[in-house]
Amino acid sequence: MKKFDKPIYVTRPFLPPLEEFTEGLKEIWGSHLLTNRGPILRRYEQRLSEFFDTPNVCLFNNGTLALQIALQAMGISGEVITTPFTFVATTHALYWNKIRPVFVDIEPDYYTLDPEAVEAAITPWTTAILAVHVYGHPCKLDALAEIARRHNLRLIYDAAHAFGVTVDGKSICHFGDMSLFSFHATKLYHSIEGGMLSFQDAGLKITLDYLKNFGFKNETEVVMPGTNAKMNEFQALMGILVLRHLDGLIERARKIDAVYRKRLKEVPGIKFPPTQPNNVAYNYAYEPVEIIEEEFGMSRDALYQKLKEFNVHSRRYFYPLLCDYACYQGLSVKDPLIVSRRVAERILTLPIYDDLKIAEVEMICDIIQQIHNDLG
Numbered sequence: 576m577k578k579f580d581k582p583i584y585v586t587r588p589f590l591p592p593l594e595e596f597t598e599g600l601k602e603i604w605g606s607h608l609l610t611n612r613g614p615i616l617r618r619y620e621q622r623l624s625e626f627f628d629t630p631n632v633c634l635f636n637n638g639t640l641a642l643q644i645a646l647q648a649m650g651i652s653g654e655v656i657t658t659p660f661t662f663v664a665t666t667h668a669l670y671w672n673k674i675r676p677v678f679v680d681i682e683p684d685y686y687t688l689d690p691e692a693v694e695a696a697i698t699p700w701t702t703a704i705l706a707v708h709v710y711g712h713p714c715k716l717d718a719l720a721e722i723a724r725r726h727n728l729r730l731i732y733d734a735a736h737a738f739g740v741t742v743d744g745k746s747i748c749h750f751g752d753m754s755l756f757s758f759h760a761t762k763l764y765h766s767i768e769g770g771m772l773s774f775q776d777a778g779l780k781i782t783l784d785y786l787k788n789f790g791f792k793n794e795t796e797v798v799m800p801g802t803n804a805k806m807n808e809f810q811a812l813m814g815i816l817v818l819r820h821l822d823g824l825i826e827r828a829r830k831i832d833a834v835y836r837k838r839l840k841e842v843p844g845i846k847f848p849p850t851q852p853n854n855v856a857y858n859y860a861y862e863p864v865e866i867i868e869e870e871f872g873m874s875r876d877a878l879y880q881k882l883k884e885f886n887v888h889s890r891r892y893f894y895p896l897l898c899d900y901a902c903y904q905g906l907s908v909k910d911p912l913i914v915s916r917r918v919a920e921r922i923l924t925l926p927i928y929d930d931l932k933i934a935e936v937e938m939i940c941d942i943i944q945q946i947h948n949d950l951g
């Protein structure tokens with residue numbers, strides 16, 4: 576069996592044509608405005624506002640700080656119900672606001688928060704639900720909205736993976752009180768590093784703008800103890816350029832996903848999430864599969880290691896569960912997290928990125944098939 580002669584990583588940032596970027600650099604060199612709400616950032620915010628069809632957007636230098644600031648601006652405190660099956664930043668943002676994360680289980684198809692588990696975990700101290708559209712899979716939007724409404728909780732979505740996803744023709748950002756998007760280089764859509772909040776309450780914009788810029792109202796007035804979370808002009812330029820290519824990025828990822836699903840369907844012990852229902856336009860940002868050891872013949876961890884021998888570098892997103900990291904082990908977790916634990920033990924995300932060739936996807940599938948066949 577052949578191996579790749581160069582490493583195939585789980586992702587590889589898309590870069591727009593270099594001429595497009597250098598053209599934009601001329602504007603920066605002309606203005607000498609590198610950051611602090613420069614003209615490119617203002618243009619970018621306008622583009623995103625059109626893209627998401629809402630005036631309520633605010634840009635940040637990364638998604639983590641955006642989420643931290645969102646929680647602070649909304650005055651969230653006490654306990655927040657959240658998922659243990661996500662990237663660490665989701666929970667860290669709670670911790671930095673001195674909020675207690677309450678981890679509850681996920682549902683088995685798309686790995687998003689299980690609404691029943693959410694409802695069971697509500698206490699008098701609960702103030703919000705922080706749900707994650709993990710891999711870009713929309714959460715159970717109606718059920719979570721209903722729970723939030725009945726219990727008077729704020730509903731915040733970590734949509735870090737969900738850029739470009741729509742539900743019933745509406746951007747995913749229109750659900751819940753607040754959504755966070757990450758534009759980190761590893762994401763399908765990126766601005767090198769970056770983050771964006773979208774929100775329903777237009778009144779939050781001014782607080783978010785203060786908080787990301789040290790709390791400055793003007794030259795002499797600081798109205799709150801803010802931090803520095805501003806996006807710079809280079810990030811904004813990259814963000815504008817990558818946005819032009821978004822449709823192509825999603826379309827090529829869709830084709831890659833179709834090949835994986837077609838080719839690996841026949842391999843025992845490889846389980847894909849169901850395809851999204853017709854009312855969802857998905858972004859194909861990740862390619863998660865569950866490896867069912869008893870059927871595949873090898874554990875997820877063994878396959879993960881074996882693939883490296885072929886120069887295929889998959890990732891175990893998201894393993895371990897957040898509650899198992901040393902920094903959160905002290906938290907008591909009442910929910911047995913049965914599905915989360917099972918999925919974290921089985922999940923493997925396969926390479927998917929813009930210039931991954933279909934022939935390379937076919938070869939990754941051949942390798943996985945061959946590894947299984949060799950087990951006898």
Ligand SMILES: Cc1ncc(COP(=O)(O)O)c(C=O)c1O
Nearest residue numbers: 637638639662664665735757759
């Ligand atoms: C689910 C999730 N939340 C939050 C973040 C934090 O975003 P950033 O890397 O832009 O700080 C990320 C990605 O990195 C993420 O995957």
